[in-house]
Amino acid sequence: MSLPCFQNGVTLAEHTTFRIGGTARAFCIARSAEEVVEAAWKAESMGMAWYVIGRGSNILASDSGLGNAIIAFKDDCLPVINPDGTVTVSGGLGLWELANFCATNGLSGLENLAGIPGTVGGAIAGNAGAYGTSMGELVRSALLLDKNGNIQKNETREIAFTYRGSSIRDEGKVVLEATLALWRRDAHEIESTMAKRLMDRRNKHPDPAKVSTAGSYFKNPELKDGTRVAAGKLLEQAGCKELRIGNAHPWPTHANIIVTDGASSAAEVLELTRRMTERVSQIHGIRLVPEVVYLE
Numbered sequence: 001m002s003l004p005c006f007q008n009g010v011t012l013a014e015h016t017t018f019r020i021g022g023t024a025r026a027f028c029i030a031r032s033a034e035e036v037v038e039a040a041w042k043a044e045s046m047g048m049a050w051y052v053i054g055r056g057s058n059i060l061a062s063d064s065g066l067g068n069a070i071i072a073f074k075d076d077c078l079p080v081i082n083p084d085g086t087v088t089v090s091g092g093l094g095l096w097e098l099a100n101f102c103a104t105n106g107l108s109g110l111e112n113l114a115g116i117p118g119t120v121g122g123a124i125a126g127n128a129g130a131y132g133t134s135m136g137e138l139v140r141s142a143l144l145l146d147k148n149g150n151i152q153k154n155e156t157r158e159i160a161f162t163y164r165g166s167s168i169r170d171e172g173k174v175v176l177e178a179t180l181a182l183w184r185r186d187a188h189e190i191e192s193t194m195a196k197r198l199m200d201r202r203n204k205h206p207d208p209a210k211v212s213t214a215g216s217y218f219k220n221p222e223l224k225d226g227t228r229v230a231a232g233k234l235l236e237q238a239g240c241k242e243l244r245i246g247n248a249h250p251w252p253t254h255a256n257i258i259v260t261d262g263a264s265s266a267a268e269v270l271e272l273t274r275r276m277t278e279r280v281s282q283i284h285g286i287r288l289v290p291e292v293v294y295l296e
Helices: 033-045 095-104 120-125 187-204 231-237 266-284
Strands: 024-030 050-053 059-061 066-073 087-090 139-145 151-155 174-180 212-216 248-251 254-260 293-295
Touching: 024 033, 033 050, 033 066, 033 139, 033 174, 059 266, 087 095, 087 120, 095 120, 095 187, 120 174, 231 254, 231 266, 248 266, 254 266
Parallel strands: 024 066, 050 066, 059 293
Antiparallel strands: 087 174, 139 151, 139 174, 212 254, 248 254
16 A cells, blocks of 8 residues: 655645635545555654544635645445444545445434535544434444554543534544444335435535535534523524625524635634624623634
């Protein structure tokens, strides 16, 4: 296996669903877990810090570029169904591809996450969730790469999953591979549930393949009684749908999703979200926290 080739002059706008971002110091695509490890080693040998992205969703990259080496983990290798019924999958596989694979094979658990863009690794690190299901609930173990180049296998009990986050993300680790505990269900029933979720998403969310967006921008905040309230509802009540900075503005049917009409900048998005946060704080006394990761 040859070492992944780093390129210069690659902009993050080419590799994020927001289509925003300056030039990375170095950039490469890793097609396997082994290539991610090799790329991280190569970056270290060249004196560069490194950061792994997937398919660029849930990311806002700085306009001025990044001093780190960026490794895009994109693996199309099919998951493996183990004898005990668990599924082992690459962290670089698209979450949508995994959901389809599981549906075809009558494996339930991912239906509610249908349509969420990005990779399995990013979904686990960010504990992605929808309709009452979170990725952390499904993880039995994960093979992780830390910032020192060490690889370790962590069982679920060794990973702290939080709302839209985890110790994996907090510690800057990368999910190379994961094993998920799913359960058997009729394939047609799974596909029916997925179709309903997809239809609901299409009615509320923009298609990231056609519209520049990173998806839901803020986490749903937790109230004093422990319940969570939809950030989109708070933003709409605060009149944030009318806000616009340059080409950046909230999606008409979902105030917590920021989109751009044509070219925009990270600076415009950051100013828009600052004003949105300020309005919600003034009106509701709640401080919204971004779900989207800002890279600089």
